[in-house]
Amino acid sequence: xxxHSLEVRQKALTLLRDxxxxxxxxxxxxxxxxTIGYWKHKDLAxxxxxxxxxxxxxxxxxxxxxxxxxxxxLLGLYLGDGHIICRATHGSPSLSITMDDAWPGIQDECxxxxxxxxxxxxxxxxxxxxxxxxxxxxxxxxxLFPQHGPGPKNARSIVLAExxxxxxxxxxxxxxxxLIHSDGCRLTNWTVRTVGGEKKRYEYPRYWFTNTSxxxxxxxxxxxxxxxxxxxxxPRNGVPYNISVARKPSVALMDAHVGPKY
Numbered sequence: 334x335x336x337h338s339l340e341v342r343q344k345a346l347t348l349l350r351d352x353x354x355x356x357x358x359x360x361x362x363x364x365x366x367x368t369i370g371y372w373k374h375k376d377l378a379x380x381x382x383x384x385x386x387x388x389x390x391x392x393x394x395x396x397x398x399x400x401x402x403x404x405x406x407l408l409g410l411y412l413g414d415g416h417i418i419c420r421a422t423h424g425s426p427s428l429s430i431t432m433d434d435a436w437p438g439i440q441d442e443c444x445x446x447x448x449x450x451x452x453x454x455x456x457x458x459x460x461x462x463x464x465x466x467x468x469x470x471x472x473x474x475x476x477l478f479p480q481h482g483p484g485p486k487n488a489r490s491i492v493l494a495e496x497x498x499x500x501x502x503x504x505x506x507x508x509x510x511x512l513i514h515s516d517g518c519r520l521t522n523w524t525v526r527t528v529g530g531e532k533k534r535y536e537y538p539r540y541w542f543t544n545t546s547x548x549x550x551x552x553x554x555x556x557x558x559x560x561x562x563x564x565x566x567x568p569r570n571g572v573p574y575n576i577s578v579a580r581k582p583s584v585a586l587m588d589a590h591v592g593p594k595y
Contacts, residue, residue: 391473403449405504409511426474429466438595491548506590517542519593539579
């Protein structure tokens with residue numbers, strides 16, 4: 334009997350979920366076609382997608398209870414560094430959040446909120462160069478993320494549905510945390526001032542958020558306004574992609590609810 338490593342099996346499942354036929358996966362990896370078929374069947378069974386099996390309940394379609402704080406944070410992560418793929422000819426839609434390997438704690442937190450928001454679906458990680466995709470498959474992703482559409486997010490309108498707006502209004506810091514963890518950071522700036530004829534260097538922390546979608550930046554700043562965080566737009570070469578939070582009271586609020594990446 335031939336034993337295959339978890340890495341090889343995960344590589345096979347990734348190819349299968351991307352729509353590659355069993356025979357082609359078997360050829361690429363040098364593994365028996367029957368083994369590939371068995372892995373695919375087991376994977377579909379674990380995700381509740383075998384013929385005759387009912388899909389997990391959806392908060393939008395079936396009224397299943399939704400972990401609102403986890404969902405709102407996942408929404409922020411999706412709007413920042415996430416994408417949804419819907420294939421007409423293969424399996425369920427997939428949601429991937431791409432997280433830098435420099436911040437393993439953020440990867441763990443992303444996986445935690447994804448599992449909390451989609452408790453009936455299997456969450457896994459796909460290794461990339463310098464990062465990981467935190468990934469989940471579900472037939473109901475388009476229900477939960479109606480912002481999904483063709484093309485990049487900065488090329489289409491991003492508007493929250495009324496039910497999403499209510500969840501964000503009730504959990505504003507979760508959205509801010511998700512957006513900062515994806516497209517933001519906490520950094521230390523410095524400046525030089527002349528005091529008593531002597532130049533002195535001063536350092537101060539600030540939060541920085543960058544996104545090329547006008548709608549997503551507006552959603553971020555509107556939410557900051559609701560929690561009392563003061564912000565400024567910092568255009569670069571006339572392009573208003575950057576939002577800065579630098580005033581001490583506002584940085585203190587952000588530190589209390591978000592903090593540095595880890």
